[in-house]
Amino acid sequence: MNGSVPCSAAEDAPPLLRLEGVSFSHGPREVLHAISLGLQGGAFTSLLGPSGSGKTTLLQILAGHWKPSRGKVLVDGADATHQPPEARGLGLVHQHLALFPHLTVERNVSFGLEVRGVPLVRALEKARATLELVALPADTWRRPPDRLSGGQRQRVAIARALAFGPRALLLDEPFTALDRGLRQRLGAELRRIQRETGVTTLLVTHDQQEALALSDTLVVLREGRLLQAGPPAELYQRPLDPWLAGFLGEANLVTTGRYLRADKGECLLVRPEELVPGDQPDCGDHTLHGPVREVVFRGADHLVTFEADGQVWKIALTGSAAPRPGEIMRAILPANAGWNVTRGCRP
Amino acid sequence: MRPARANGWLAWPALALVALLVVPSTLMLVRLSLCQAARGAGFYLADSFTWDHFTRLVSPEGLPLVAFTVAFGLAVTAGVVPLAWLLAWPLRTSGGMGLILGLLALLAPRLAGMLGPLVALRVLLPRGVVSAWLAEIFLITPYAALVLLVHLRGIDWTVLQAARGLGARSWQAVARVGLPLAGPGLWLAGQLALGWGLGAFLGPDILAGPAGRTLATDLHHQAFDNSRWSMAAAEGVLLLVLVAAVYLVRPSGWTRGNHP
Numbered sequence: 001m002n003g004s005v006p007c008s009a010a011e012d013a014p015p016l017l018r019l020e021g022v023s024f025s026h027g028p029r030e031v032l033h034a035i036s037l038g039l040q041g042g043a044f045t046s047l048l049g050p051s052g053s054g055k056t057t058l059l060q061i062l063a064g065h066w067k068p069s070r071g072k073v074l075v076d077g078a079d080a081t082h083q084p085p086e087a088r089g090l091g092l093v094h095q096h097l098a099l100f101p102h103l104t105v106e107r108n109v110s111f112g113l114e115v116r117g118v119p120l121v122r123a124l125e126k127a128r129a130t131l132e133l134v135a136l137p138a139d140t141w142r143r144p145p146d147r148l149s150g151g152q153r154q155r156v157a158i159a160r161a162l163a164f165g166p167r168a169l170l171l172d173e174p175f176t177a178l179d180r181g182l183r184q185r186l187g188a189e190l191r192r193i194q195r196e197t198g199v200t201t202l203l204v205t206h207d208q209q210e211a212l213a214l215s216d217t218l219v220v221l222r223e224g225r226l227l228q229a230g231p232p233a234e235l236y237q238r239p240l241d242p243w244l245a246g247f248l249g250e251a252n253l254v255t256t257g258r259y260l261r262a263d264k265g266e267c268l269l270v271r272p273e274e275l276v277p278g279d280q281p282d283c284g285d286h287t288l289h290g291p292v293r294e295v296v297f298r299g300a301d302h303l304v305t306f307e308a309d310g311q312v313w314k315i316a317l318t319g320s321a322a323p324r325p326g327e328i329m330r331a332i333l334p335a336n337a338g339w340n341v342t343r344g345c346r347p
Numbered sequence: 348m349r350p351a352r353a354n355g356w357l358a359w360p361a362l363a364l365v366a367l368l369v370v371p372s373t374l375m376l377v378r379l380s381l382c383q384a385a386r387g388a389g390f391y392l393a394d395s396f397t398w399d400h401f402t403r404l405v406s407p408e409g410l411p412l413v414a415f416t417v418a419f420g421l422a423v424t425a426g427v428v429p430l431a432w433l434l435a436w437p438l439r440t441s442g443g444m445g446l447i448l449g450l451l452a453l454l455a456p457r458l459a460g461m462l463g464p465l466v467a468l469r470v471l472l473p474r475g476v477v478s479a480w481l482a483e484i485f486l487i488t489p490y491a492a493l494v495l496l497v498h499l500r501g502i503d504w505t506v507l508q509a510a511r512g513l514g515a516r517s518w519q520a521v522a523r524v525g526l527p528l529a530g531p532g533l534w535l536a537g538q539l540a541l542g543w544g545l546g547a548f549l550g551p552d553i554l555a556g557p558a559g560r561t562l563a564t565d566l567h568h569q570a571f572d573n574s575r576w577s578m579a580a581a582e583g584v585l586l587l588v589l590v591a592a593v594y595l596v597r598p599s600g601w602t603r604g605n606h607p
Contacts, residue, residue, distance in 0.1 A: 065508055085511040098509035102527045112513035115523070164514060 014077055016041040016200050017062060017090075017168055022071035024057050024224075031057050032224045034071065039168070039217075044194050044201045046211035046232075049221035050247070055204045056095070058221070059172050062202070063092045075167065086115075091161030091199075093171040097153055099145040105156050106131065106141045112164030130163040131156075133193060151182050158190065168200040175210070183207070187214050208248050212236060220244055237271075238339050245269045245341060250303060252313050254338070255345060258286070267345035272303060272316040274337040277330065284335030288313060292323045304329055373587065379580030390576040400581030413585070416545060416562040419480065420589075423544030424537050426484040431491035431536045432529070439499035453489045461486060465553050472554060479559045482550035487543045491536035498532025534598065542590045562586050 015038030024032040032054045039045050049055045060066040062073060064085035073081045080088050091112070100108050106127045107114075113123035131141055134155040145153055154174055161169055171190075175183040191214050194201045205211050211218055212232045219229040228240050239245040242253050252270040281287050290308035302322035304315050306329035315331050323329055380400055382391035403409050438449040456464055465482055472478035506528065510520035526533075548567065551559035560568075562582050570579035 063512055065512070084517075085508075086514045086516055089514070090512070092509070092512040094505055094509055096503065096505060098503065098505040100506055100510075100524055102524075102530075111510070111515075111523070115510075115513065115515040115519050160513065 015039050015074075016076060017202070018072075018074040018077075019058070019062070020072040020074065022058070022061060022068045022073065024054070024061060024066065025069045030069075030224060032061075032068070035221075035224075035226050036071075037219060037226060037229065039200060039202060041200050042198050043216045044191065044203070044214060045217040045219060046203045046205055046215040047219050047221060048205055048208065048211040050206060052223075053221040054224040055206070055221055056172055057224075059092070059170055059202070059204050063090055063170055064088045089167045091164070091166030091169045093157045093161045093169070093174045095172045095174065095176060097145075097157040097174070099153060099156055099160070101144060101146055104142050104144060105136070105148070108145060108156055109159045109163045111160065116164060127159070127163050130159045133162070133196065134159045135189065150178055151186060154178070154186055155189075158193065162193070162197065162199065166199065168202065169194070171201070171203045173204050173206065175205075175207075183210065184213075190214065212248070220247070222247075239269065239341060241344050242267060242269075242341050243344065250314050250316070252311075253341065253345070254311055256310060258309070265343075265345060267341050268338045269341050270313075270333065270338045272314040274334065275313065275315040276332040276334060277315065277317055278332055279330040281332045282335070286333040286335075287330065288333055289328055289330040292325050292327050292329045294325060295322050297322075306331075376580050376583050376587070379577050380584045382577050384575055384577045397577075400578045401585070403578070404581060404585055412560060412562060412565055415560065416547075416586075417589070419476075419483075419547060419551070419559070419561055420541050420544035422480055423483045423487065423547065424540040426480065427487050427491045427540035427544075428533060428537050430484065430488045431495050431540075432533065434488065434492040435496040435499055435532075436525075438496055439502070440504055453492055456485070457489055461549055465549055469553050474554060474556055476551075476555050476559045479547070479550040479553075479555035482554050483544060483547045486550065487540050490543075491540050494539055495529070495532040495536040498535065499529055502528050538593055538596075542593045545589050545593065546586055 017039040019035050019037045022032060022035045023030060035054075035058060047055050047058065057066065061068050064073075064080070064083055064087070068081065071081075072079055075083075075088055075090070085092075100111065103111065106124055109127035109130055110118075110120070110123035113126055114120060118126070128138075128141065131138075136152060136155045136159065140148055140152060145156060148156065157174060158169075158171075161171075175186055178186065187210050190201075190203075203211070203214065215232050217229065218232045218235050220227040220235065222243065227244050228235055235244070236248050239248065242251075245251040245253060250272045252272065252275075254268040254270060275288070279287055279289065288306075288308035290306050290313075292304055292306045293312070294305040296303045296305075298316075300318065302317045304317055304322060306313055306315070306323075308329075308331075313331070315329065379391050381396055381398070382393070383395040383397050383399075385392050404413060434453060438446060438453075441449060464485065468478070468482050468485065472481065506524050507520045510524045511517065515523060546563050547561055548563035551561045552564045552567070562585060566579045566582040566586070569575045569582065
């Protein structure tokens, strides 16, 4: 499933960052398999995959810290495969942030300008403007990073990567250590900053919700191979692969039954929210009814697992009422619901 | 709820050992240094008191000896610290066999003790102060490198990668990030080297001869050749004060990765 996948809506413009057939080996183990990928300028792209899928490796290769075993890295159309990191002009936010503990917040942020020979006064002016952009309170600017909260440190790391005006911003799971609420807030902040600055952004994450919510383009990696790339809604609704369908959210993957519109070797993906509770179908709809196996309260809704027509189904029920295990669940599969997954389905 | 108390009692055996070994010998050294020399047999004249030995050390006759000792210690430190840095730096992130081989290379010369390698150096090098200086560097560097290595291995070195990513060339990353973070470790390695260098005996004695007279070699000479135990003790006390001063000085606010 490796191959060349352009991954942005603006297909006509040449991509700002491009990987051509990039492979990477750790000893005898190949971590990345011939990845080809283009990132359009100004887009927010998320690189999503489970642990060990090669996301961080890909990011490190893009940033110039690791060299690919095969293939090319192009930045702005020029071959940067053998360029050192400092020559690529990419801002990288590390997973553990890697803030300089011996420097104050503002000197952390001005670092990228100082090493480029910008006079300290001007570098600090730019640093302060960037700290304002990331909404870090001014009373923290002269503190060392270890005297900031986790969320504030994230903002410093983003500001530091932005301050010198990078060609692109690369973020390696920067919100991993934060609680869910803070992650969502910072994710929204990151998106706001990206829109305001227009900087091309690549976010590495293993959080599907984060990737779906923030990105213009989603790229999914699994076991070092590029599975699919495209707008998040397209990947969520029309995945090419049953594993991806399940990875991006709860999925009913139907391989048998009277409502199956798929050919042999294919399966029908029905998201739980596509099923409608009730038992009065319109023309062409199918009714499903069977005993409830499990009910999971998810805050905004209940996820009800039930059996119908020899198949296990999941339906998302909003509102406070939900059936109990053992009761009969009645649902409608609308005629136009579902997506034929064409590869990798098992009967 | 009261916070759990630190296990300070674990330090008691060490403190007891220090009290047993260091305190009596130091007190005796001070007492000897303040007594008049014995006439005939014996180490000192009981029930006597004098500052003479210390006065002699700070007189025009004694000061060159003290000045040379301090200068020699500083020179040894200036040689040891950069070498320790060069040895410890590559090992800071290595693991497995690389680390084991590195540590072996660092410590193997010490397996022959102190005197053995100096005998070899005595044959290899001409007699003189520079040879004594080289010998002391040879003796001290592995220990200073170990002290520095322990500090360096406690630092998250992705900061160097971050510095490169922000546009720093490799030398800029080392100079602006690596060296400042290594500061406390370099300071400790320097303290070790200076403390040791001030008390240098074997190198100057074996490789320099009379030209490289230090407080430690003169102390030995006064005690064992001249039987002037009180003078030797005064030199010992001065050495003790110098070395203690070296170890006690510490820039305020330095912790690992946190610099003023």
